[in-house]
Amino acid sequence: MNIGGFQVERPIARGGMGEVFEATQLSLGRKVALKVVASERNADRSFVERFRREARAAAAIEYPNILPVYETGETEDGRLYMAMRLVRWRGSRLTSGRGGR
Protein backbone atom coordinates (compact mmCIF):
# COMPACT_ATOMS: atom_id res chain seq x y z
CA MET A 1 0.00 0.00 0.00
CA ASN A 2 1.30 3.45 -0.83
CA ILE A 3 0.42 6.61 1.03
CA GLY A 4 1.75 9.78 -0.49
CA GLY A 5 5.24 8.91 -1.59
CA PHE A 6 5.57 6.19 1.00
CA GLN A 7 5.46 2.44 0.74
CA VAL A 8 3.72 1.23 3.89
CA GLU A 9 5.33 -1.90 5.30
CA ARG A 10 3.98 -2.83 8.70
CA PRO A 11 2.01 -1.29 11.54
CA ILE A 12 4.04 -0.44 14.60
CA ALA A 13 1.57 1.40 16.80
CA ARG A 14 -2.12 2.18 16.94
CA GLY A 15 -4.02 4.81 18.83
CA GLY A 16 -7.20 6.80 18.93
CA MET A 17 -6.01 9.16 16.25
CA GLY A 18 -4.87 6.60 13.75
CA GLU A 19 -1.98 4.31 13.09
CA VAL A 20 1.77 4.49 12.85
CA PHE A 21 3.51 2.38 10.24
CA GLU A 22 7.02 1.56 9.34
CA ALA A 23 7.31 2.77 5.78
CA THR A 24 9.83 3.57 3.08
CA GLN A 25 10.02 6.97 1.51
CA LEU A 26 10.23 5.96 -2.13
CA SER A 27 12.01 9.05 -3.42
CA LEU A 28 14.92 8.63 -1.04
CA GLY A 29 14.71 4.96 -0.15
CA ARG A 30 14.79 5.67 3.56
CA LYS A 31 12.83 4.10 6.36
CA VAL A 32 10.40 6.36 8.15
CA ALA A 33 7.70 6.20 10.78
CA LEU A 34 4.48 7.20 9.05
CA LYS A 35 1.59 8.36 11.16
CA VAL A 36 -1.70 8.15 9.31
CA VAL A 37 -4.81 9.74 10.72
CA ALA A 38 -7.97 7.68 10.89
CA SER A 39 -10.29 8.63 8.06
CA GLU A 40 -13.18 9.44 10.39
CA ARG A 41 -11.19 12.45 11.44
CA ASN A 42 -11.24 13.87 7.93
CA ALA A 43 -14.43 15.81 8.35
CA ASP A 44 -13.15 17.52 11.46
CA ARG A 45 -11.55 20.62 10.04
CA SER A 46 -10.35 21.91 13.41
CA PHE A 47 -8.59 18.63 13.98
CA VAL A 48 -7.02 18.77 10.56
CA GLU A 49 -5.89 22.30 11.09
CA ARG A 50 -4.34 21.43 14.39
CA PHE A 51 -2.59 18.36 13.05
CA ARG A 52 -0.92 20.50 10.42
CA ARG A 53 -0.05 23.28 12.78
CA GLU A 54 1.59 20.90 15.23
CA ALA A 55 3.50 19.17 12.47
CA ARG A 56 4.79 22.53 11.34
CA ALA A 57 5.71 23.40 14.92
CA ALA A 58 7.64 20.19 15.44
CA ALA A 59 9.44 20.69 12.15
CA ALA A 60 10.29 24.28 13.04
CA ILE A 61 12.21 23.38 16.16
CA GLU A 62 15.07 21.65 14.33
CA TYR A 63 16.92 20.33 17.33
CA PRO A 64 19.07 17.20 17.49
CA ASN A 65 16.99 15.67 20.29
CA ILE A 66 13.60 16.45 18.87
CA LEU A 67 12.18 13.75 16.66
CA PRO A 68 12.48 15.11 13.13
CA VAL A 69 9.29 15.44 11.10
CA TYR A 70 10.19 14.89 7.45
CA GLU A 71 6.96 15.59 5.70
CA THR A 72 3.27 15.99 6.21
CA GLY A 73 0.53 15.74 3.65
CA GLU A 74 -2.86 14.50 2.65
CA THR A 75 -3.69 11.49 0.53
CA GLU A 76 -6.05 11.66 -2.46
CA ASP A 77 -8.84 10.29 -0.31
CA GLY A 78 -8.18 12.98 2.26
CA ARG A 79 -6.29 11.15 4.97
CA LEU A 80 -3.57 13.10 6.75
CA TYR A 81 -0.16 11.66 7.24
CA MET A 82 3.09 12.66 8.87
CA ALA A 83 6.46 11.10 8.16
CA MET A 84 9.01 11.09 10.95
CA ARG A 85 12.37 9.62 11.69
CA LEU A 86 12.02 5.95 12.51
CA VAL A 87 13.38 5.24 15.97
CA ARG A 88 13.51 1.73 17.35
CA TRP A 89 13.14 1.93 21.09
CA ARG A 90 10.49 3.72 22.99
CA GLY A 91 10.98 5.34 26.32
CA SER A 92 9.40 2.63 28.41
CA ARG A 93 13.01 1.58 28.68
CA LEU A 94 13.36 4.66 30.87
CA THR A 95 11.36 2.95 33.54
CA SER A 96 13.03 -0.43 33.39
CA GLY A 97 16.14 -1.41 35.24
CA ARG A 98 17.01 -0.40 38.73
CA GLY A 99 14.52 0.77 41.23
CA GLY A 100 11.49 -0.47 39.38
CA ARG A 101 8.51 -1.41 41.47
Next chain:
Amino acid sequence: MTPTEALHLLGQIADALDAAHDHGIIHRDIKPANVLLERGGGGGTVAYLADFGLAKGDTLATASNAAFHTSSGNVLGTVDYMAPEQVRGERLDRRADVYAFGCLLFTALTGAPPFPRDSDYATMTAHLNDPAPIPSRVVPGIPASLDEVVARAMAKNPGARAPSAGALMRWAAAQPAAPAPAAAAAPAPAAAGKPAAAVAGARATLLVADRSRAPQGGPDHGTPPTLLPPTSGAGVGRGRLIVVAAVVLGAALAVSAVLLLSGESEAERPFGERLADALEPLIDDNESVTRELEGLRAGGSPGGALDAVRDTLEGLDSTGDELSDLAPPGGEGATLRQAEELVGAERDYLDAVGSVLNNPGSPRIGELVRLEGQADDALGDLDPVAPGLESSLGGSEPLIAYSESRLSAREQREQQEAIASRQQEVQAGAEEQELEFARQVDAVLEPSCPV
Protein backbone atom coordinates in the same frame (compact mmCIF):
# COMPACT_ATOMS: atom_id res chain seq x y z
CA MET B 1 18.08 3.42 35.21
CA THR B 2 21.23 4.61 36.87
CA PRO B 3 21.68 8.27 37.76
CA THR B 4 24.38 8.47 35.13
CA GLU B 5 22.08 7.15 32.43
CA ALA B 6 19.32 9.44 33.58
CA LEU B 7 21.61 12.44 33.43
CA HIS B 8 22.75 11.48 29.97
CA LEU B 9 19.40 10.60 28.41
CA LEU B 10 17.12 13.02 30.19
CA GLY B 11 19.71 15.75 29.85
CA GLN B 12 19.12 15.44 26.11
CA ILE B 13 15.37 15.57 26.62
CA ALA B 14 15.72 18.61 28.85
CA ASP B 15 17.71 20.39 26.17
CA ALA B 16 15.11 19.44 23.58
CA LEU B 17 12.43 20.86 25.83
CA ASP B 18 14.33 24.10 26.18
CA ALA B 19 14.68 24.29 22.41
CA ALA B 20 10.94 23.81 21.99
CA HIS B 21 10.15 26.39 24.62
CA ASP B 22 12.45 28.84 22.94
CA HIS B 23 10.32 28.33 19.85
CA GLY B 24 7.22 29.09 21.85
CA ILE B 25 6.02 25.52 21.84
CA ILE B 26 4.71 23.85 24.97
CA HIS B 27 4.75 20.08 24.80
CA ARG B 28 2.05 19.45 27.43
CA ASP B 29 2.53 15.72 27.43
CA ILE B 30 5.98 14.81 28.63
CA LYS B 31 6.03 11.12 29.55
CA PRO B 32 8.16 8.05 28.91
CA ALA B 33 6.16 7.05 25.85
CA ASN B 34 7.12 10.31 24.18
CA VAL B 35 10.80 9.74 24.71
CA LEU B 36 12.36 7.68 21.95
CA LEU B 37 15.78 6.15 22.24
CA GLU B 38 18.19 5.23 19.51
CA ARG B 39 21.62 3.73 19.62
CA GLY B 40 24.00 6.39 18.37
CA GLY B 41 26.92 5.81 16.07
CA GLY B 42 29.52 6.14 18.81
CA GLY B 43 27.85 3.56 21.02
CA GLY B 44 26.00 6.16 23.07
CA THR B 45 22.26 6.50 23.16
CA VAL B 46 20.40 9.37 21.56
CA ALA B 47 17.12 10.41 23.17
CA TYR B 48 14.42 12.07 21.13
CA LEU B 49 11.44 13.98 22.36
CA ALA B 50 8.43 13.21 20.18
CA ASP B 51 4.84 14.26 19.61
CA PHE B 52 5.09 17.94 20.15
CA GLY B 53 2.00 19.77 21.16
CA LEU B 54 -0.19 16.77 20.44
CA ALA B 55 -2.37 16.64 23.45
CA LYS B 56 -3.40 13.13 24.12
CA GLY B 57 -5.44 11.52 26.79
CA ASP B 58 -7.38 8.50 25.73
CA THR B 59 -7.27 7.14 29.24
CA LEU B 60 -8.76 10.37 30.45
CA ALA B 61 -11.44 10.73 27.88
CA THR B 62 -14.00 9.36 30.26
CA ALA B 63 -12.95 11.42 33.25
CA SER B 64 -15.99 13.30 34.41
CA ASN B 65 -14.52 16.01 36.57
CA ALA B 66 -14.76 19.23 34.61
CA ALA B 67 -11.59 20.44 36.27
CA PHE B 68 -9.61 17.96 34.22
CA HIS B 69 -10.82 19.43 31.00
CA THR B 70 -10.03 22.49 29.00
CA SER B 71 -12.71 25.05 28.41
CA SER B 72 -13.61 23.15 25.27
CA GLY B 73 -14.18 19.99 27.23
CA ASN B 74 -11.01 18.16 26.46
CA VAL B 75 -8.61 16.35 28.65
CA LEU B 76 -4.99 17.20 28.24
CA GLY B 77 -1.90 15.43 29.37
CA THR B 78 -1.25 12.24 31.26
CA VAL B 79 -2.09 12.28 34.93
CA ASP B 80 1.21 10.80 36.12
CA TYR B 81 3.11 13.80 34.77
CA MET B 82 0.48 16.47 35.09
CA ALA B 83 1.38 19.81 36.64
CA PRO B 84 -0.94 21.16 39.34
CA GLU B 85 -2.01 24.03 37.11
CA GLN B 86 -2.81 21.49 34.41
CA VAL B 87 -4.93 19.54 36.87
CA ARG B 88 -6.78 22.75 37.66
CA GLY B 89 -7.36 23.43 33.99
CA GLU B 90 -5.43 26.67 34.04
CA ARG B 91 -3.45 28.13 31.20
CA LEU B 92 -0.12 26.47 30.78
CA ASP B 93 3.30 27.77 30.03
CA ARG B 94 6.71 26.17 29.76
CA ARG B 95 6.80 25.58 33.48
CA ALA B 96 4.11 22.92 33.20
CA ASP B 97 6.53 21.01 30.98
CA VAL B 98 9.29 21.53 33.53
CA TYR B 99 7.06 19.98 36.20
CA ALA B 100 6.32 17.03 33.95
CA PHE B 101 10.01 16.72 33.24
CA GLY B 102 10.66 16.49 36.97
CA CYS B 103 8.12 13.68 37.16
CA LEU B 104 9.78 11.99 34.20
CA LEU B 105 13.17 12.21 35.84
CA PHE B 106 11.74 10.77 39.05
CA THR B 107 10.25 7.92 37.06
CA ALA B 108 13.51 7.23 35.25
CA LEU B 109 15.45 7.21 38.51
CA THR B 110 13.10 5.09 40.59
CA GLY B 111 11.13 3.06 38.06
CA ALA B 112 7.74 4.44 39.05
CA PRO B 113 5.99 7.80 38.63
CA PRO B 114 6.00 10.17 41.60
CA PHE B 115 2.39 9.73 42.67
CA PRO B 116 1.22 6.19 41.96
CA ARG B 117 -2.32 6.04 43.32
CA ASP B 118 -5.38 3.87 42.96
CA SER B 119 -7.12 6.26 40.62
CA ASP B 120 -6.36 9.10 38.26
CA TYR B 121 -8.32 11.33 40.57
CA ALA B 122 -6.11 10.42 43.53
CA THR B 123 -2.96 10.98 41.47
CA MET B 124 -4.18 14.39 40.37
CA THR B 125 -5.03 15.30 43.95
CA ALA B 126 -1.54 14.28 44.93
CA HIS B 127 -0.07 16.57 42.28
CA LEU B 128 -2.02 19.37 43.92
CA ASN B 129 -1.32 18.59 47.56
CA ASP B 130 1.34 16.02 48.29
CA PRO B 131 5.00 16.97 48.62
CA ALA B 132 7.14 15.88 45.70
CA PRO B 133 8.78 12.58 46.60
CA ILE B 134 12.54 12.46 46.97
CA PRO B 135 14.22 9.99 44.60
CA SER B 136 17.03 9.00 46.98
CA ARG B 137 14.47 7.92 49.56
CA VAL B 138 13.13 5.40 47.08
CA VAL B 139 16.45 4.31 45.63
CA PRO B 140 19.31 4.99 48.06
CA GLY B 141 22.46 6.23 46.43
CA ILE B 142 20.89 8.68 44.02
CA PRO B 143 22.96 11.88 44.12
CA ALA B 144 21.59 14.79 46.12
CA SER B 145 21.87 16.95 43.03
CA LEU B 146 19.24 14.84 41.25
CA ASP B 147 17.00 15.00 44.31
CA GLU B 148 17.31 18.71 44.00
CA VAL B 149 16.51 18.80 40.30
CA VAL B 150 13.32 16.85 40.95
CA ALA B 151 12.39 19.17 43.82
CA ARG B 152 13.08 22.27 41.76
CA ALA B 153 11.15 21.02 38.78
CA MET B 154 8.21 19.73 40.78
CA ALA B 155 7.46 22.80 42.88
CA LYS B 156 3.68 23.14 43.15
CA ASN B 157 3.78 26.81 42.39
CA PRO B 158 5.00 27.50 38.84
CA GLY B 159 6.62 30.68 40.13
CA ALA B 160 8.86 28.61 42.39
CA ARG B 161 9.86 26.26 39.61
CA ALA B 162 12.99 26.39 37.51
CA PRO B 163 12.15 27.89 34.12
CA SER B 164 14.57 25.67 32.23
CA ALA B 165 14.86 21.90 32.48
CA GLY B 166 18.06 22.00 30.45
CA ALA B 167 19.74 24.36 32.87
CA LEU B 168 18.73 22.16 35.79
CA MET B 169 20.19 19.06 34.20
CA ARG B 170 23.39 20.80 33.18
CA TRP B 171 23.72 22.01 36.73
CA ALA B 172 23.21 18.48 38.05
CA ALA B 173 25.72 17.07 35.58
CA ALA B 174 28.31 19.50 36.87
CA GLN B 175 27.87 18.44 40.49
CA PRO B 176 29.97 15.77 42.14
CA ALA B 177 27.90 12.60 42.29
CA ALA B 178 27.71 12.48 46.08
CA PRO B 179 24.85 10.26 47.15
CA ALA B 180 22.13 11.87 49.21
CA PRO B 181 22.46 11.10 52.92
CA ALA B 182 21.32 7.53 53.43
CA ALA B 183 19.88 8.30 56.85
CA ALA B 184 16.98 9.97 55.13
CA ALA B 185 16.02 6.81 53.30
CA ALA B 186 13.05 5.34 55.03
CA PRO B 187 9.53 6.49 54.20
CA ALA B 188 7.85 5.50 51.00
CA PRO B 189 7.55 8.41 48.59
CA ALA B 190 3.87 8.81 49.15
CA ALA B 191 4.45 9.13 52.87
CA ALA B 192 7.54 11.25 52.55
CA GLY B 193 7.47 14.20 54.86
CA LYS B 194 8.21 17.77 54.07
CA PRO B 195 11.04 18.32 51.66
CA ALA B 196 14.36 18.78 53.33
CA ALA B 197 15.53 22.24 54.20
CA ALA B 198 17.84 22.05 51.23
CA VAL B 199 14.84 21.64 49.02
CA ALA B 200 13.11 24.61 50.55
CA GLY B 201 16.31 26.46 49.96
CA ALA B 202 16.29 25.39 46.35
CA ARG B 203 12.82 26.83 45.98
CA ALA B 204 14.00 30.10 47.38
CA THR B 205 16.90 29.97 44.98
CA LEU B 206 14.58 29.70 42.09
CA LEU B 207 12.43 32.50 43.34
CA VAL B 208 15.48 34.63 43.15
CA ALA B 209 16.93 33.20 40.03
CA ASP B 210 13.77 33.37 37.99
CA ARG B 211 13.61 37.06 38.46
CA SER B 212 10.80 37.78 36.06
CA ARG B 213 8.36 35.69 38.01
CA ALA B 214 9.72 35.63 41.50
CA PRO B 215 7.85 38.50 43.13
CA GLN B 216 4.42 36.95 42.95
CA GLY B 217 5.57 33.40 43.59
CA GLY B 218 5.63 32.25 47.19
CA PRO B 219 6.90 28.80 47.98
CA ASP B 220 4.26 26.17 48.37
CA HIS B 221 3.43 24.28 51.54
CA GLY B 222 4.10 27.43 53.51
CA THR B 223 7.74 26.42 53.68
CA PRO B 224 9.60 29.66 54.17
CA PRO B 225 12.41 30.47 51.81
CA THR B 226 15.63 30.20 53.69
CA LEU B 227 18.34 31.40 51.41
CA LEU B 228 19.08 32.60 47.98
CA PRO B 229 22.19 31.23 46.42
CA PRO B 230 22.25 32.43 42.85
CA THR B 231 22.76 29.31 40.80
CA SER B 232 23.94 28.59 37.34
CA GLY B 233 21.07 26.18 37.13
CA ALA B 234 18.38 28.71 36.56
CA GLY B 235 20.00 30.89 34.00
CA VAL B 236 20.73 33.99 36.00
CA GLY B 237 24.01 32.48 36.96
CA ARG B 238 25.68 31.01 39.98
CA GLY B 239 28.70 33.06 39.19
CA ARG B 240 26.91 36.35 38.93
CA LEU B 241 28.89 37.97 41.69
CA ILE B 242 32.07 36.61 40.27
CA VAL B 243 31.08 37.87 36.87
CA VAL B 244 30.29 41.24 38.34
CA ALA B 245 33.68 41.40 39.93
CA ALA B 246 35.44 40.20 36.81
CA VAL B 247 33.63 42.75 34.71
CA VAL B 248 34.50 45.52 37.10
CA LEU B 249 38.07 44.44 37.12
CA GLY B 250 38.15 44.16 33.37
CA ALA B 251 36.68 47.60 33.02
CA ALA B 252 39.14 49.04 35.48
CA LEU B 253 42.06 47.53 33.66
CA ALA B 254 40.59 48.76 30.46
CA VAL B 255 40.72 52.26 31.82
CA SER B 256 44.29 51.63 32.79
CA ALA B 257 45.16 50.32 29.36
CA VAL B 258 43.49 53.21 27.61
CA LEU B 259 45.38 55.65 29.76
CA LEU B 260 48.64 53.90 29.10
CA LEU B 261 48.03 53.70 25.42
CA SER B 262 47.00 57.28 25.21
CA GLY B 263 50.50 58.11 26.33
CA GLU B 264 49.46 59.90 29.47
CA SER B 265 52.40 59.93 31.81
CA GLU B 266 51.82 59.09 35.46
CA ALA B 267 53.89 60.08 38.36
CA GLU B 268 51.87 57.59 40.28
CA ARG B 269 50.27 54.37 39.18
CA PRO B 270 47.49 54.72 36.67
CA PHE B 271 44.01 55.27 37.98
CA GLY B 272 42.69 52.19 36.25
CA GLU B 273 45.27 49.99 37.85
CA ARG B 274 44.49 51.33 41.31
CA LEU B 275 40.80 50.97 40.66
CA ALA B 276 41.44 47.37 39.66
CA ASP B 277 43.43 46.78 42.83
CA ALA B 278 40.65 48.24 44.93
CA LEU B 279 38.04 46.03 43.34
CA GLU B 280 40.04 42.84 43.05
CA PRO B 281 39.32 41.49 46.58
CA LEU B 282 35.67 41.37 45.59
CA ILE B 283 36.41 38.44 43.36
CA ASP B 284 37.68 36.21 46.15
CA ASP B 285 35.08 37.34 48.64
CA ASN B 286 32.20 36.90 46.28
CA GLU B 287 33.44 33.50 45.28
CA SER B 288 33.47 32.43 48.91
CA VAL B 289 29.90 33.68 49.38
CA THR B 290 28.80 31.73 46.35
CA ARG B 291 30.57 28.61 47.59
CA GLU B 292 29.08 28.90 51.04
CA LEU B 293 25.58 29.44 49.74
CA GLU B 294 25.95 26.39 47.57
CA GLY B 295 27.15 24.39 50.55
CA LEU B 296 24.18 25.62 52.51
CA ARG B 297 21.84 24.62 49.75
CA ALA B 298 23.35 21.16 49.87
CA GLY B 299 22.43 20.88 53.51
CA GLY B 300 25.20 22.76 55.33
CA SER B 301 24.68 25.19 58.16
CA PRO B 302 24.16 28.89 57.61
CA GLY B 303 27.14 29.78 59.81
CA GLY B 304 29.72 29.63 57.05
CA ALA B 305 27.53 31.57 54.65
CA LEU B 306 26.94 34.24 57.26
CA ASP B 307 30.67 34.52 57.85
CA ALA B 308 31.32 34.81 54.15
CA VAL B 309 28.66 37.48 53.78
CA ARG B 310 30.12 39.37 56.73
CA ASP B 311 33.64 39.13 55.31
CA THR B 312 32.48 40.28 51.94
CA LEU B 313 30.64 43.19 53.43
CA GLU B 314 33.78 44.19 55.32
CA GLY B 315 35.73 43.85 52.11
CA LEU B 316 33.20 46.11 50.44
CA ASP B 317 33.74 48.67 53.18
CA SER B 318 37.46 48.80 52.60
CA THR B 319 36.88 48.81 48.86
CA GLY B 320 34.63 51.79 49.35
CA ASP B 321 37.33 53.52 51.38
CA GLU B 322 39.94 52.84 48.73
CA LEU B 323 37.65 54.12 46.04
CA SER B 324 37.12 57.34 47.91
CA ASP B 325 40.89 57.76 48.22
CA LEU B 326 41.38 57.44 44.49
CA ALA B 327 41.81 60.74 42.80
CA PRO B 328 40.74 60.00 39.30
CA PRO B 329 42.35 61.91 36.49
CA GLY B 330 40.06 64.13 34.50
CA GLY B 331 37.35 62.30 32.65
CA GLU B 332 37.42 59.20 34.83
CA GLY B 333 35.29 60.53 37.65
CA ALA B 334 32.25 58.96 36.05
CA THR B 335 33.91 55.55 36.08
CA LEU B 336 34.72 55.94 39.75
CA ARG B 337 31.14 56.88 40.53
CA GLN B 338 29.92 53.86 38.61
CA ALA B 339 32.26 51.62 40.56
CA GLU B 340 31.00 53.16 43.79
CA GLU B 341 27.42 52.60 42.78
CA LEU B 342 28.19 49.00 41.97
CA VAL B 343 29.84 48.50 45.34
CA GLY B 344 26.82 50.11 47.00
CA ALA B 345 24.38 47.91 45.13
CA GLU B 346 26.33 44.80 46.00
CA ARG B 347 26.38 45.92 49.61
CA ASP B 348 22.59 46.29 49.69
CA TYR B 349 22.23 42.90 48.12
CA LEU B 350 24.58 41.20 50.57
CA ASP B 351 22.90 42.95 53.49
CA ALA B 352 19.65 41.42 52.39
CA VAL B 353 21.30 38.02 51.99
CA GLY B 354 22.58 38.25 55.53
CA SER B 355 19.20 39.28 56.79
CA VAL B 356 17.52 36.29 55.19
CA LEU B 357 20.20 33.96 56.53
CA ASN B 358 19.60 35.33 60.01
CA ASN B 359 15.83 35.06 59.71
CA PRO B 360 14.98 31.98 57.71
CA GLY B 361 11.31 32.88 57.67
CA SER B 362 11.93 36.33 56.35
CA PRO B 363 9.68 37.02 53.38
CA ARG B 364 12.21 39.25 51.72
CA ILE B 365 12.62 37.38 48.50
CA GLY B 366 11.00 40.11 46.45
CA GLU B 367 13.33 42.66 47.92
CA LEU B 368 16.32 40.47 47.22
CA VAL B 369 15.27 40.23 43.65
CA ARG B 370 14.97 43.97 43.43
CA LEU B 371 18.37 44.53 45.00
CA GLU B 372 20.03 41.99 42.80
CA GLY B 373 18.49 43.77 39.85
CA GLN B 374 19.93 47.06 41.04
CA ALA B 375 23.36 45.50 41.27
CA ASP B 376 22.93 44.27 37.74
CA ASP B 377 21.92 47.71 36.60
CA ALA B 378 25.03 49.17 38.20
CA LEU B 379 27.05 46.61 36.36
CA GLY B 380 25.30 47.55 33.13
CA ASP B 381 26.26 51.18 33.69
CA LEU B 382 29.88 50.30 34.13
CA ASP B 383 30.09 48.03 31.17
CA PRO B 384 30.51 50.51 28.32
CA VAL B 385 33.63 51.91 29.90
CA ALA B 386 35.95 50.63 27.26
CA PRO B 387 34.31 49.40 24.10
CA GLY B 388 36.93 48.57 21.57
CA LEU B 389 39.31 47.70 24.34
CA GLU B 390 40.40 44.50 22.74
CA SER B 391 41.77 46.26 19.67
CA SER B 392 43.96 48.53 21.73
CA LEU B 393 45.42 46.02 24.11
CA GLY B 394 48.53 45.17 22.23
CA GLY B 395 50.36 42.19 23.60
CA SER B 396 49.47 42.37 27.24
CA GLU B 397 48.25 38.90 28.09
CA PRO B 398 46.72 39.60 31.50
CA LEU B 399 44.85 42.52 30.00
CA ILE B 400 43.66 40.42 27.13
CA ALA B 401 42.47 37.77 29.58
CA TYR B 402 40.60 40.36 31.57
CA SER B 403 39.21 41.84 28.44
CA GLU B 404 37.97 38.46 27.35
CA SER B 405 36.34 37.77 30.68
CA ARG B 406 34.69 41.16 30.45
CA LEU B 407 33.47 40.50 26.95
CA SER B 408 32.22 37.04 27.77
CA ALA B 409 30.42 38.43 30.80
CA ARG B 410 28.78 41.00 28.57
CA GLU B 411 27.81 38.34 26.08
CA GLN B 412 26.44 36.24 28.86
CA ARG B 413 24.35 39.10 30.08
CA GLU B 414 23.13 39.92 26.61
CA GLN B 415 22.23 36.31 26.16
CA GLN B 416 20.33 36.33 29.42
CA GLU B 417 18.49 39.45 28.35
CA ALA B 418 17.65 37.84 25.04
CA ILE B 419 16.46 34.74 26.83
CA ALA B 420 14.36 36.77 29.23
CA SER B 421 12.70 38.69 26.46
CA ARG B 422 12.24 35.53 24.48
CA GLN B 423 10.62 33.97 27.53
CA GLN B 424 8.18 36.81 27.65
CA GLU B 425 7.39 36.39 24.00
CA VAL B 426 7.05 32.68 24.50
CA GLN B 427 4.68 33.21 27.38
CA ALA B 428 2.58 35.61 25.38
CA GLY B 429 2.65 33.22 22.46
CA ALA B 430 1.70 30.32 24.67
CA GLU B 431 -1.34 32.14 25.97
CA GLU B 432 -2.46 32.94 22.48
CA GLN B 433 -1.84 29.38 21.45
CA GLU B 434 -3.83 28.19 24.42
CA LEU B 435 -6.81 30.28 23.44
CA GLU B 436 -6.71 29.05 19.90
CA PHE B 437 -6.19 25.56 21.16
CA ALA B 438 -9.21 25.74 23.39
CA ARG B 439 -11.34 27.00 20.52
CA GLN B 440 -10.24 24.44 18.05
CA VAL B 441 -9.66 21.21 19.82
CA ASP B 442 -12.51 18.90 20.43
CA ALA B 443 -10.75 15.65 20.10
CA VAL B 444 -8.05 13.81 21.90
CA LEU B 445 -5.33 12.20 19.94
CA GLU B 446 -3.89 8.75 19.88
CA PRO B 447 -1.52 7.93 22.72
CA SER B 448 1.38 6.29 21.01
CA CYS B 449 4.08 7.39 18.73
CA PRO B 450 6.49 5.46 16.56
CA VAL B 451 8.08 2.55 18.28
